[in-house]
Structures are given as C-alpha cells and as structure tokens.
Amino acid sequence: MLPLPATLAQALASIARRFHARGWALGTGGNFSAVISARPLRLAITASSLDKRMLRPTQVLQVDDHGTIMGSRRGTPSAETLLHLEIVRRRGAGAVLHTHSVWSTILSDVHAERGGFDMEGYEMLKALHGVTTHEHRERVPIVENDQDIPRLAKRLGAALDREPRAHAILLRRHGMYAWGETLAEAERHVETLEFLFEVIGRTATARATEADHGIAQDS
Ligand SMILES: [Zn+2]
Numbered sequence: 001m002l003p004l005p006a007t008l009a010q011a012l013a014s015i016a017r018r019f020h021a022r023g024w025a026l027g028t029g030g031n032f033s034a035v036i037s038a039r040p041l042r043l044a045i046t047a048s049s050l051d052k053r054m055l056r057p058t059q060v061l062q063v064d065d066h067g068t069i070m071g072s073r074r075g076t077p078s079a080e081t082l083l084h085l086e087i088v089r090r091r092g093a094g095a096v097l098h099t100h101s102v103w104s105t106i107l108s109d110v111h112a113e114r115g116g117f118d119m120e121g122y123e124m125l126k127a128l129h130g131v132t133t134h135e136h137r138e139r140v141p142i143v144e145n146d147q148d149i150p151r152l153a154k155r156l157g158a159a160l161d162r163e164p165r166a167h168a169i170l171l172r173r174h175g176m177y178a179w180g181e182t183l184a185e186a187e188r189h190v191e192t193l194e195f196l197f198e199v200i201g202r203t204a205t206a207r208a209t210e211a212d213h214g215i216a217q218d219s
Contacts, residue, residue: 029100
C-alpha cells in the first residue's frame with residue numbers, strides 16, 4: 001500500500017472548505033480527488049456524506065482503481081468514486097473536482113435537451129488549459145443524472161469521448177465535474193467555469209428581461 005501524502009489530504013480538505021464557503025459544495029454536496037499514483041492507480045478522495053464546511057484531512061481516503069478503500073483509515077469513499085476514476089483514466093487527469101453549484105445546476109437543466117451548450121468570446125476562457133484566445137468555443141456536455149453509479153460512469157465516459165476537448169461535464173440537475181493535470185489547475189478550472197456559468201445564466205436572464213421590456217413598450 002502507498003502512503004496517502006499528508007499534504008494531499010490537507011489540500012483536498014481545504015479545497016472542500018473553500019468550495020463550501022463559495023456556495024459550490026453546500027451541505028454534503030460535492031467530492032474531491034487527486035491521484036496519488038498512476039501505476040498502480042491510487043486515488044485520494046473525500047469520504048462520503050460529510051459536511052464540506054468542516055471537512056478534515058483525516059476524512060480523505062485512499063482507493064484503488066476499482067474504488068475499493070485501501071489503508072487503515074475507516075470511512076466510505078464518495079459514492080461517486082467511479083466517476084472520478086473514469087475521468088482520471090480517460091483524461092489522464094491528476095485531480096478531479098465535483099461541485100453542486102446553483103449555476104451549474106440551472107444550466108445543466110436548461111440546456112439538457114440539446115446535450116450541452118457552448119461558451120464563446122469570453123476573456124475568462126483563457127484560464128482553461130490550452131486556451132489562448134477569447135475566440136475559443138468551449139463545449140460543455142450534459143448527461144442525464146442517475147443513482148446507478150456504474151451506469152452513470154459509462155454515460156460520462158461516452159460523453160468524454162464525444163467531446164475530447166471539453167474541460168468539464170455537467171450532470172443534469174446535479175452539478176459539475178472538472179479536472180486538471182494538478183490540483184491547482186483543477187481548482188482554477190472550477191473557479192473559471194463557475195464564473196462563466198454565472199455570466200451565461202445572468203446574461204440569458206438579462207436578455208429575456210430586455211426582450212419582455214421591448215414587447216411591453218411596443219404594445
Ligand atoms: Zn454529486
């Protein structure tokens with residue numbers, strides 16, 4: 001068994017508390033992981049059903065490539081561990097962060113019928129790995145939510161393959177999965193995407209209000 005580095009557990013616990021403070025992981029929502037070792041695949045992941053407001057480093061667990069808990073720490077790994085493993089395998093990610101924010105929940109529902117939405121023309125897109133211009137078009141795929149996690153992991157994997165350039169994926173009426181080569185990059189991606197989701201959501205509302213106002217003035 002590999003040791004779970006204390007610094008990694010501390011970093012994941014402090015991300016959980018920060019994301020709770022920003023409203024992206026309220027209650028027990030959200031879960032966070034980082035790769036300890038690629039071969040054999042070992043993941044550090046937050047334990048299931050914990051209030052993220054006070055998550056401690058001792059509540060970060062180690063799992064193997066099947067999501068089975070390793071080591072001496074007791075606890076249940078996040079119910080969504082298989083989704084983290086799917087992203088790590090298909091994207092070669094070093095860290096996977098899952099949020100339950102208001103804006104990702106709204107957009108994941110509004111655009112679900114189209115299977116996703118595009119974001120284009122925003123300067124903040126440049127904070128995503130590999131993006132060098134605001135002219136970039138970022139496709140955000142959406143998959144239906146499911147309590148059958150192995151089935152949901154397959155659906156998520158298929159969406160990742162369909163959109164090989166995507167930096168994140170939404171689960172309908174549930175939240176976002178984002179990732180990065182490192183924990184710092186994954187956190188930057190979450191911050192950037194949550195900003196963009198709020199901009200997209202508020203812009204749509206502002207435009208709808210303006211259109212209503214126009215109709216009212218015309219009539
Ligand atoms: Zn979730």
